[in-house]
Every structure is written in C-alpha cells, then in structure tokens.
Amino acid sequence: MIYEDYNYNKEEDLSCCGICNKQFSEGEPVSVIDFPKGPFRIVCKECMDELRSLSLKDQRTDNGIVEPQNIINELKAESKLWRYMDLAKFINMLKNSTLYFSSPNDFEDIYEGAYGELRNKEAWDSYYLNHAKTSIITAPDNCWHNIEEEKLEVDARRLVEQISMRHDNMIFINCWHENEYESEAMWKMYSKNVENAIAIQTNFGELKKQIGEKASIGKVKYIDYSKRFVGINKVYWNKRKAFEFEREVRAIVHGFDECGKNGIEIKIDLKELICNVYVSPYAPSWFCELVKDIIKKYGYGFDVKYSELREAPF
Known part of the structure; x- marks a missing residue:
C-alpha cells in the first residue's frame, strides 16, 4: 500500500452507519466525519451524539472548562x-x-498546485468518488437520501471531474x-x-x-x-x-x-x-x-x- 497511514480506497458502504452498521432510512439525519486515519464515514445521529460526548469529555480540564482542540496558531505576531x-x-x-x-x-x-504523484491518481479518484457520493447522498439537508445506484455513480464521477480541475489562473x-x-x-x-x-x-x-x-x-x-x-x-x-x-x-x-x-x-x-x-x-x-x-x-x-x-x- 502506497499510503502508510491511510486507506483511501475502501469503498465504504454508504447505506449504513460507519460505526454501528445500522441501515439508514430515507430522510434520516446523518453526519459525515473524518477519522485520524482512514476514510470518512457517514454516521447516524446516535453515534454522532456519542462521539461529541466523548470529545467533550476528553477536552474537559480539571476545573470542568472545555478547551478547544487542534487550534494552534503556528505564526506569532512577532515571528x-x-x-x-x-x-x-x-x-x-x-x-x-x-x-x-x-x-x-x-x-x-x-x-x-499538485494533488499527488501521477502514479497514485487512481487512489485519489477512488477516494473522491466515494466522497462525491457521500456529498450527493446527504445534500442538501444533512439527511440520508436513497438515490438509484447508476445515477449516483454518474453524478459522482461528474462531480469528481469538476473538483479535480486546476484553477491556477485564479x-x-x-x-x-x-x-x-x-x-x-x-x-x-x-x-x-x-x-x-x-x-x-x-x-x-x-x-x-x-x-x-x-x-x-x-x-x-x-x-x-x-x-x-x-x-x-x-x-x-x-x-x-x-x-x-x-x-x-x-x-x-x-x-x-x-x-x-x-x-x-x-x-x-x-x-x-x-x-x-x-x-x-x-x-x-x-x-x-x-x-x-x-x-x-x-x-x-x-x-x-x-x-x-x-x-x-x-
């Protein structure tokens, strides 16, 4: 595997929760999250609420105050x-x-302005194809929608083609x-x-x-x-x-x-x-x-x- 810490090419099942495997129903509220390693997941409301609860617990200091994580200003005013x-x-x-x-x-x-090495383009396309499908399935209201598979594939490939275009002239x-x-x-x-x-x-x-x-x-x-x-x-x-x-x-x-x-x-x-x-x-x-x-x-x-x-x- 070219990518040491990532698995971008898993082609996840987008019809069920990526944590508890519960099958989604039409119009069900869902969230899309990224894990530290591996691809994103669509998760149900119950699993998302649990993740938020755990996240707040991890961020809580001894005095009970929640501090924001991963907000690092790498450049100081005097740099x-x-x-x-x-x-x-x-x-x-x-x-x-x-x-x-x-x-x-x-x-x-x-x-x-490059995305990666040319030899890895297939993995990039695969990752963003899945990402595009997720965006289409959950648009525009962050709810899960049942879309006919062939139509989803065509629309997702068109979306990947659009987002992969370079915009150096802008x-x-x-x-x-x-x-x-x-x-x-x-x-x-x-x-x-x-x-x-x-x-x-x-x-x-x-x-x-x-x-x-x-x-x-x-x-x-x-x-x-x-x-x-x-x-x-x-x-x-x-x-x-x-x-x-x-x-x-x-x-x-x-x-x-x-x-x-x-x-x-x-x-x-x-x-x-x-x-x-x-x-x-x-x-x-x-x-x-x-x-x-x-x-x-x-x-x-x-x-x-x-x-x-x-x-x-x-």
Whole structure:
C-alpha cells in the first residue's frame, strides 16, 4: 500500500452507519466525519451524539472548562518574515507601494498546485468518488437520501471531474521566508543570477494587518507525495519535502476577477510593513549606497543594512 497511514480506497458502504452498521432510512439525519486515519464515514445521529460526548469529555480540564482542540496558531505576531528579491522588484514595490502576488503558472516547481504523484491518481479518484457520493447522498439537508445506484455513480464521477480541475489562473501568491535570522540558502537562491539582491524584513503581525482581509496567510506544509495526496482545498499550502529549507509562509488571494493575469498588486503601507532592508552579502559596496539613494528618492527612511553574513571572522 502506497499510503502508510491511510486507506483511501475502501469503498465504504454508504447505506449504513460507519460505526454501528445500522441501515439508514430515507430522510434520516446523518453526519459525515473524518477519522485520524482512514476514510470518512457517514454516521447516524446516535453515534454522532456519542462521539461529541466523548470529545467533550476528553477536552474537559480539571476545573470542568472545555478547551478547544487542534487550534494552534503556528505564526506569532512577532515571528520574523523575510522577502528576498532583485532590485527591479524592490523599486517597483517602492514606486507603487504594493506587494506583488504571482500566478503559480510562473513558478518553476512542477508540483505547485499538485494533488499527488501521477502514479497514485487512481487512489485519489477512488477516494473522491466515494466522497462525491457521500456529498450527493446527504445534500442538501444533512439527511440520508436513497438515490438509484447508476445515477449516483454518474453524478459522482461528474462531480469528481469538476473538483479535480486546476484553477491556477485564479490564484495569486506572495511568498515569505520565516526565520529569526537571515538565510544563506535564500541569499544564494536570489543571488544566483544577479549579486545585487535585497531582502525586506517584517513580522507576521504587521503582514496580517496590511493584507489579512484581502488574503489568506499561513505556513506551507512540506509532505512526502509518494505516501499521500493533498486535499482539494490545500494544494497551494503544500510542497515537497525537498523544499523544506524555504520555511515558506504564503499569502494567497483568490482573484476570480483577475483570471488569466500573470500577477496582481495589492496596495499596502510600506512604512508600516517594512522593519529593515538588507543588502545581499555578495553585492558590492556601491550597491548598498545605491539602495539608500533609491529609498530616499521615493520618500522612505528605511534602515538599510548589509547582510551580517558579510562580516569578517578572526
């Protein structure tokens, strides 16, 4: 089995409760739940009430207060974020007072927006076929409905085809590197073609303040695509483990009105967003002075620092 901890291809019997095996009747209230491992289940009201009771019991502290589970804010307001770029992009940012969001169509990683490895597509289709059947059976009122098997199969396959379509032309992404310090790997990545690279440094709290209402912001999760695939709403929040060094934080915009564009710009207050500007350790001395002049020309007073990686040892 390719997937170590999951069994996506079980083709569950959707006519009975996945816990007690009770046969459903037309119009009976049901719930769809996901287990930590293995596929989802349709369960009857009695089993769902029991699960809720057990869940509350597990979450109850010594003083009897129920605390929410699995709500972890991985990014703190003070978490440092870095955006590495070349001089042209930095000047464009200063000139327009904007952040640029790129279409993933322009990204080099062929797995950008991917669901998994092609060899595992059959398992993905099987899982979502069952998921589609469940959605159809329980729509629109979260009750179980008896649907003729042939019709259910046709409608479910049509639904899977629809949800598996890529929407890269409606997605726009702004990328940051989370780290307390500068990253040599990131400097090398952005200085491989031109030594005159720049990094701006901010924090998560300020980034969220500037664009939080216009974009979703979160950490990228690095996964092994040979052992699992990605859910339909998570494709742009996952990357291969080979990219783990990037420690990427993304701001993602669903630009339905911007369909087909290579990128979009969002207006921000750069004076509030940027804490410091850093110059690549590979850049010559005159470049640092040039960056200071350009910043002054556009009316900003950012503190410009040479990368600390340039400091000489003894």
